Every structure is written in C-alpha cells, then in structure tokens.
Amino acid sequence: MNHSDARARGQEEEEVKRFLKLAAGLGVSDSENPESSCSSLGHSLAVSYFPDSGGRGLAALRPISKGELLLRVPKSALITTHSLSKDETLSLALKAHPSLSPAQLFTVCLLYEMSKGKASPWHPYLLLLPRSYTTLAAFGEFETQALQVDYAVWAAHKAVSKAEYEWKQASTLMKELKLKHPLLTFRGWIWATGTISSRTLHIPWDEAGCLCPVGDLFNYAAPGEDVNGYENVDNLQNDYAKDDLDTNHFQRLTDAAYEADAAAYCFYAKQNYKMGEQVLLSYGTYTNLELLEHYGFLLEDNPNEKVFIPLELDIHCFSSWPKDSLYIHQNGRPSFALTSALRLWATPPYQRKSIGHLAYSGSQLSQGNEISVMKWIAKKCHAILKDMPTSIEEDKSLLSFIEKMEDFDNLWEWGKAASAFGGEFCKFLKASGLKSDDELIPSGRTKMLIDRWKLAVQWRRIYKKVLVDCISHCTDIINSLSG
Numbered sequence: 146m147n148h149s150d151a152r153a154r155g156q157e158e159e160e161v162k163r164f165l166k167l168a169a170g171l172g173v174s175d176s177e178n179p180e181s182s183c184s185s186l187g188h189s190l191a192v193s194y195f196p197d198s199g200g201r202g203l204a205a206l207r208p209i210s211k212g213e214l215l216l217r218v219p220k221s222a223l224i225t226t227h228s229l230s231k232d233e234t235l236s237l238a239l240k241a242h243p244s245l246s247p248a249q250l251f252t253v254c255l256l257y258e259m260s261k262g263k264a265s266p267w268h269p270y271l272l273l274l275p276r277s278y279t280t281l282a283a284f285g286e287f288e289t290q291a292l293q294v295d296y297a298v299w300a301a302h303k304a305v306s307k308a309e310y311e312w313k314q315a316s317t318l319m320k321e322l323k324l325k326h327p328l329l330t331f332r333g334w335i336w337a338t339g340t341i342s343s344r345t346l347h348i349p350w351d352e353a354g355c356l357c358p359v360g361d362l363f364n365y366a367a368p369g370e371d372v373n374g375y376e377n378v379d380n381l382q383n384d385y386a387k388d389d390l391d392t393n394h395f396q397r398l399t400d401a402a403y404e405a406d407a408a409a410y411c412f413y414a415k416q417n418y419k420m421g422e423q424v425l426l427s428y429g430t431y432t433n434l435e436l437l438e439h440y441g442f443l444l445e446d447n448p449n450e451k452v453f454i455p456l457e458l459d460i461h462c463f464s465s466w467p468k469d470s471l472y473i474h475q476n477g478r479p480s481f482a483l484t485s486a487l488r489l490w491a492t493p494p495y496q497r498k499s500i501g502h503l504a505y506s507g508s509q510l511s512q513g514n515e516i517s518v519m520k521w522i523a524k525k526c527h528a529i530l531k532d533m534p535t536s537i538e539e540d541k542s543l544l545s546f547i548e549k550m551e552d553f554d555n556l557w558e559w560g561k562a563a564s565a566f567g568g569e570f571c572k573f574l575k576a577s578g579l580k581s582d583d584e585l586i587p588s589g590r591t592k593m594l595i596d597r598w599k600l601a602v603q604w605r606r607i608y609k610k611v612l613v614d615c616i617s618h619c620t621d622i623i624n625s626l627s628g
C-alpha cells in the first residue's frame with residue numbers, strides 16, 4: 146500500500162466509525178442487547194477488508210454458528226423512497242410524475258439526498274458508498290466489445306440503452322428538483338442506479354427495495370456451494386437432473402429477510418464461521434453475466450454459471466424446453482434440457498414421437514444417438530472457440546498484464562509492455578483518451594476503465610474455459626461408449 150492509499154484508508158476508517166455511530170443511534174445492532182453499545186457492531190461483526198473477495202466486508206469477531214441471528218436493522222433505519230420523500234419539496238415533485246417506475250423514483254430520491262451534502266442526515270452513510278460502479282450499464286463500447294460473445298455484448302448494450310432511456314424520462318423531474326451537475330448527468334444517474342442495483346434488499350412494500358445501512362456491507366457467496374443441496378435428490382435418475390435441481394430448487398436463496406414481527410431486516414449466518422473469517426450473504430442465484438449486470442463483479446468459480454451456445458433453430462422446434470434451460474454448466478456438462486433436446490434432435494424424425502418421453506425423462510436413447518450428440522456438442526464448442534478473436538492463453542496473459550497496469554508509474558511503461566496485446570491495447574488507449582507516450586499517472590477514470598476491461602476479459606476467459614471443459618466431457622463420454 147502506498148502513502149496516499151494508506152491516508153485514504155485511514156480517512157475511511159474514521160468515516161466508518163462515524164457511520165457505525167449513526168447506525169447505532171438508529172438501533173442497528175449485531176448484539177442481543179443493542180442499548181449497551183454506542184456502535185452498531187462489535188459483538189459478532191466488524192468492518193474489514195478482503196481484497197480477493199469483495200473488498201470492504203464484514204468479518205466474524207467470534208466463532209459463529211449456522212443459523213445464528215447476526216444483524217438486525219430496524220425498519221426506521223432502512224432507506225427507501227418513502228423515508229427519503231418525507232422532504233416536502235421532493236414528495237410534491239414525485240407526485241407530479243406518476244408514470245416513473247419505483248426504481249426511477251428511488252434513483253431520483255437518492256440523487257436528491259446526495260445534493261444535500263452534509264445537511265443530509267444520511268451523510269455518513271452516503272460518504273461510504275462507492276464512487277463508481279462496474280455494472281454493465283457503466284460499460285462503454287470498448288469494454289462491451291471486449292466481452293466478445295454476442296449475447297453478453299447484447300446484454301451490455303441493452304443495460305446501457307435502458308439506463309439512458311430511464312435517465313431521459315426522469316430528467317424533467319430532476320430539473321424541477323434543481324439538481325445540479327454532476328448529479329444531473331448520465332454518469333450521475335449510472336452512479337445512483339449502480340448503488341441501487343448492487344446494494345438494495347427486497348422489501349414487501351416497495352418494488353424498488355431498500356438500502357440497508359450496515360446490512361449492505363455483506364459481500365456475496367453463491368448459493369449452490371452448500372452440499373446439503375444434494376439431499377432429497379438421491380432418487381433422481383441421473384446426474385444431469387441432480388445438477389439442475391441442485392442449483393435451481395433446493396437452495397435457500399437468501400439468508401436475510403424483512404421480518405414484519407420484528408419490524409426489522411434480519412440477517413442469519415448461512416454456515417459456521419471461524420473468528421476473523423468473512424461473513425458472506427447469498428443475494429440470490431446468478432450467472433456471471435447477471436452478477437456483472439446487477440453487481441459489477443463475477444466469480445472465478447460460480448456454481449450457478451451458465452454458458453449459452455448458438456443453437457440451430459430447429460433444435461428449439463423439436464422440444465418444448467425453454468431457451469434459457471439449454472446451456473452448459475460451469476463444470477462443462479451440458480444441462481439436462483440441452484442434452485435431452487439434442488438427443489431428440491439427433492433422432493430420425495419418424496421415431497421422435499415414439500421415444501420423446503424417454504428423452505424428456507433424461508434417458509440415453511441409444512449408444513449411437515449419445516455418441517452423435519456428444520460429437521455435435523464438442524464440434525460446436527470447437528468452432529465457437531476457433532471463431533473467437535483471442536484464445537484462452539492470450540486472455541490469460543492479457544489479464545496478468547492488466548493486473549500489472551495499475552502498478553506502473555506512467556503510461557509510457559504500459560506502452561512498452563503492450564506490444565504483445567497491440568490491437569486491444571490500442572483500443573484501450575483510444576477509449577481512455579490517452580496516448581501511449583503520455584507520462585501521466587493513471588486517473589481515477591482510467592482505473593475504472595481498466596477495472597471494467599479486466600472484468601470483460603475475465604468473463605470471456607471463463608466462458609471459453611467452460612467450452613474447453615465441455616469438449617473434454619463430451620470426449621470422455623464418446624471414448625467410454627466407443628471403447
């Protein structure tokens with residue numbers, strides 16, 4: 146950590162202290178006896194840093210057992226459209242725009258609260274919010290194209306255009322509220338929607354959800370890692386079904402909920418934790434693209450990852466599986482539905498009707514059919530990998546270069562190392578508005594661009610790895626059936 150990082154960290158620690166004091170005053174507590182403390186944390190949890198899994202998060206201050214109540218945030222401490230619009234000017238202005246969605250209204254309320262600066266009672270909370278986000282809506286064209294895969298590029302374009310559309314719709318209201326630059330700009334809007342998308346929790350009375358002081362400091366662990374998920378599926382016929390059911394149905398999706406009886410948001414431990422370990426929360430079941438879209442990060446090892454490959458139109462015609470069930474799992478195995486749909490597709494048309502029920506139940510139809518399905522998938526994955534602009538190996542070395550970029554003192558040093566990544570690196574320089582001979586310390590904006598670029602390259606590398614694992618899986622099956 147350099148000198149200025151250490152100073153920033155010291156300042157943030159002071160800000161955290163002020164914020165925890167505010168939260169304690171609102172009744173937020175990790176203790177059974179909230180009155181006894183002047184800080185909201187200190188009994189079970191402490192704010193800590195986990196550089197490899199989410200940055201700032203919450204650590205266990207003592208051994209914690211699965212199911213224990215960890216944190217309670219009273220209803221009066223939740224930040225919602227309703228709680229922010231107690232301000233009369235805001236409340237009247239909102240009423241004049243009934244066509245805006247709950248999420249748009251909450252976004253405007255958050256920007257309005259920000260515009261109050263130190264006068265806002267939430268100032269210590271707002272001060273600790275991230276300055277910018279790496280959600281898909283924040284992606285520029287360069288990072289979007291770096292995703293390389295059509296459906297991911299499409300998802301990023303859609304996220305940006307939806308955000309632009311909603312921002313334009315809300316701009317009259319924001320002008321009426323006299324919001325100033327930069328809160329009025331599209332970047333300001335992306336910041337507020339990024340805050341809401343990555344930090345809100347579900348509440349039954351407002352579709353837009355709530356910001357939950359202290360409760361929104363939990364970092365994410367994917368549901369699906371819990372081995373208990375395999376219970377109840379022993380009698381299923383095959384492993385494909387076991388995989389799909391495990392990830393989709395038998396998991397408790399979140400470990401936090403608003404409890405009307407307690408009039409508070411309550412957080413429970415989803416597993417045992419040792420002292421010092423990071424306490425994590427499952428926000429829900431997400432693929433990496435969905436994590437990127439809503440939260441601006443992804444997991445190297447995501448049990449809920451789904452990789453989609455382009456499929457011939459008639460594959461969809463011969464079966465009734467929904468499109469989004471036809472994918473490849475993180476471990477390289479085609480999903481139950483994809484395997485079943487392909488088995489039927491590879492069957493001669495005159496036999497399809499009579500053996501359809503076998504395909505739907507997950508059974509192999511014949512040795513020949515299974516081999517042709519596995520050969521088809523492996524060939525398809527090979528073709529996709531061959532058509533990608535870069536290989537996995539190139540992505541890996543680009544990633545280790547991107548990781549080093551932030552440590553370089555000036556852009557000239559980047560330029561020296563960049564010859565290996567010529568095309569993409571030049572596009573990066575263009576997107577950042579820098580020239581390779583600039584002797585500048587990278588600005589905050591450039592760092593954010595690097596972060597988003599890195600996420601895009603990580604995403605495509607994981608996509609390609611799943612395809613490679615799928616080829617190995619199919620080859621193993623072909624060998625075992627042909628041997």
Ligand SMILES: C[S@@+](CC[C@H](N)C(=O)[O-])C[C@H]1O[C@@H](n2cnc3c(N)ncnc32)[C@H](O)[C@@H]1O
Nearest residue numbers: 198199200201343344361362363364365440442
């Ligand atoms: C609800 S906040 C959690 C607290 C957050 N780290 C903070 O400093 O305020 C959610 C954000 O934390 C980060 N995050 C959470 N879990 C993560 C993980 N497992 N890996 C990387 N980043 C994570 C992402 O930026 C995400 O949008």
